[in-house]
Amino acid sequence: MTETMLLDPVQVLVSSDQPLQVASAALFEDDRLIALGDEARERAAEQGVASQSRAHQLLAPCLVDPHSSLPSPFTGGGETLETLIHSAGRAGYGQLALLPNGESERDSPERLKGFQPRGCDLKVHLWGSFSHRGEGERLSSHADLLDAGAIGLSAGQQIPSVNLIDRALLLGEMAGAPVLIAPNDPSLRGNGMIREGVETLRAGWPADPTISETLPMGQLLELQRRHSTRKLVLMNLSTADGVEMLSHTTSPPLATVSWWHLVQDRSNQTAENTHWFVTPSIGGQADRQALIQALGEGTINAVAVHGIPLDDEECLLPPDQRPKGLSGHHLVLPTLWQRLVVDLGWSVNQLWEALSFGPARLLGQDEERLSIGSNRWLLFDPDQIWNQTRDAPYAPKAANQPWIGVPIRGQVVSCGLKIPTNQIG
Structure with missing residues (x-):
């Protein structure tokens, strides 16, 4: 205007x-x-x-994305920081928080520099790497990362060793900053591409067992109980069983859900649609409905875009070899408006709690508002x-x-x- x-x-x-x-x-x-x-x-x-x-x-008010990936923020012919800010800002996002994984793991203070464009109103937050080089074997310098401006600490798409998480929470260098951990065990997932179920077998894709989420989730819930003063955040909850575990926990940790898991399930997919291979895996209708209900009740605190941009060459790889994920900040609000407000009767306030107010609080930021x-x-x-x-x-x-x-x-x-x-x- x-x-x-x-x-x-x-x-x-x-x-x-x-x-x-x-x-x-x-x-x-x-x-x-x-x-x-x-x-x-x-x-x-x-x-x-x-x-x-x-x-x-x-x-x-503007929307807030609590976590997305940008592997090549400054180079390459695909998505860069500049193009992401353009598209996300045009889609109404006023804040983005980028995961630390990429060409250069953000595990040290000097790697947090250069991400905020001068004169840009869209705020770019950075998650610092939970472990050295993101390898999950020894801790990064949490205090130094947070002092350098990291919004919190993230272990990426899979859970590191429970002993390492326990040690970090016990040391407490993160104080009240969020620690973002995915309840996803790749050793249990194996080659699974879709959550186990009849539709998965019918489509002929390798199945991802539900325990690849629920077993690590049980460990994380116990860690939150033992370290109740820490701000543990479960990244991308994806199963009905996981929702049930969370809802029956006293003083549960915060949790996010990917927008894609709220609008898609394995029942309406075909073997030709390979863009639905994501981490964590897409589940069935019961999973999607449980996630929506948990989000509406506040058991899940925020919707993440969790964008993982791929270039044209990566998309030409066979489905079992290409990186898993999809992009599309501009699709989130229109799609969830149709699914939640139009189809399910959610109020505008409920939708904005999921897309703006809740994510801001999760990141420790002031809520967006019209001023x-x-x-x-x-x-x-x-x-x-x-x-x-x-x-x-x-x-x-x-x-x-x-x-x-x-x-x-x-x-x-x-x-x-x-x-x-x-x-x-």
């Missing part, structure tokens, strides 16, 4: 502690929110600003139809985006964030 603009009427969600305003108004000046409600109308009338009706659209004088806002049109293509403006550069060529309903049509990503400081 430029100059002065009045949206009236428009739906407005200000913050987590305020209800949705269905027929409100919002006045903007050069992308900054100047006034809301009757004050916006009065000031617009004084200035002779005509209103624009956006009754079906939603003005809301007068601020440009941290998004405008979402749930009825906008657009085509998912790789060559669209602001589209991610990753080759592993789902639904290429498929019309998508719902789009962030405007966002106030300034994103001059050509200057990395």
